[in-house]
Amino acid sequence: MTEKIREAPISYRPPHELREQFRARVEESGLSVNAFITAAVFGEGSPKPARRTSASRADVARLLAETALLNERLKGLAGDADPSLLEDAVRDLREIRAACLRALGRSP
Structure with missing residues (x-):
């Protein structure tokens, strides 16, 4: 029985003094954390923000x-x-x- 081994994820841990700023920027962007980091690293080819509605x-x-x-x-x-x-x-x-x-x- 052969199991496929998944690659280890790449993680990012911002410095303690920048965590709140990082979280605020992610929230403001409307992207997931993964999409935000991808956009920051690779630029133009990044995904568009998720649609969020303000009304319930x-x-x-x-x-x-x-x-x-x-x-x-x-x-x-x-x-x-x-x-x-x-x-x-x-x-x-x-x-x-x-x-x-x-x-x-x-x-x-």
């Missing part, structure tokens, strides 16, 4: 539900409102809805 999925889902409620309310105002203003508001809601769906990883 629950918040985005709630906003998505609220856009549907607003859309219904706007449709109720159809007879009383200026048609061009109503059209603009509905278009804006569609854009917000599409952005929410993208933030949730779904297609609009």
